[in-house]
Amino acid sequence: APLPSLPLSPQAAMTKLGQWLCGLALLGSAWAALALAPPGLQVPTPLRQALLPLPVYLLVAFGCYSLATVGYRLATFNDCEEAAAELQEQIRAARADLARRGLRL
Amino acid sequence: LSVLLPTYNECDNLPLVVWLLVRTFRDSGIDFEIIIIDDGSPDGTQEVAQQLEKIYGSDKILLRPRARKLGLGTAYIHGMKHATGNFIVIMDADLSHHPKFIPEFIRKQKEGNFDIVSGTRYKGNGGVYGWDLKRKLISRGANFLTQVLLRPGASDLTGSFRLYRKEVLQKLMEKCVSKGYVFQMEMIVRARQLGYTIGEVPISFVDRVYGESKLGGNEIVSFLKGLLTLFATT
8 A cells, every 4th residue: 555645734734624733722722821821920910900901902903903804805805897798799799600600480 | 718517416507607608718719628527417407518519619518427426526527537738727617617717817827837827705895796605705714714724825726717838737636635625725736735826816706696595504514624634635
C-alpha cells in the first residue's frame, strides 16, 4: 500500500473547523487568563476591566461588519441590462439561422 | 476544447446555446467539440440534439445521452470519457451562461497558466439580470457566509461556468461527493486543497430566459448543510 503523503504545511491538514477551534481556544484562553484573573496572576485592574467585555464587543463589531459588507455588496450588485437585451437579439438571429439550416421543433 | 452540456428539459434553449457556441468558436478560430449529456428529457431535448448533430456534424456535436436524471457530477464524468480536448468548459444549457465569455476564459488561462478559470458574478463588471432584491440578498448573504467559513480564494463559489484543464477536472471529480450548489463549491475548495491555481473572469448571468428559476427553502437548507459539511471536513 502507498505511504500516506505528508501535508505540505500544518495548515493543509487541518479543517476550517479545526482552524476556528484552535484560534478560538488560543484567544479564549488568553482572554480567560487575563480577564478572569485566576489567583496567582497579577493583572492590573484597568486592563482586566477593559478585557472583560471584549468578546461581546468583537461579536457585535463582526455583526456590524457583516451587515455593512453584505449591504454594500447588495447595493453594488451589477444588473446586466445590455447582456439581456443582446441575448434577446441573438436568440432571434439564432432561430432564423437554425430554421434555414433545417432545424424543426 | 470540449464543452460539456448536461441537459434536462432544454429543448427550447439547447439549439440556441449550441448556435451561440458554434458562432463564438468559429469567430475566434478555436477548435472545439460540444458534448451533450441529456438525462432522458421527456420534452424532446434528445431529438433536438440529434438534429443539431446533423446540422453541425458529429465531429463537433457529440451526443452522450443517459436513460434518466442521474445528477450533474456523474454527467460530467460520463461526458468526459469521450472528450478529446485539453480543456473542458462546463456551463449551464439554459442561456444563463453566454458562450462569448469562453474566449475570455481561455485568454485568462493563458495569462496565468491557471488550472481552473471560474466565471464570477460578484467581481469586476460581473453581474446578473432578472433577480429581484430578495434573490440578490440571499445570494450575497450566502456568498459572504461561504467566504467567512471557507476562505476559498475565489469570489463566486456556486457558479457553474468554468474552464478546467482536463486532468484537473478528472482528479476533482474523483474527490467530490456533494450535490447541487454545494458540488460546485466543493470543486473549488478541493482544487485549492490540491494546490491548483484558479483565475477569475467576470461574467453576466442572465437568469431563465424561458421558464422560472426558483430558490426555495429546501435549496437554502441543503446549501447550509453542505456548507457546514465542507467547513467541518476540508
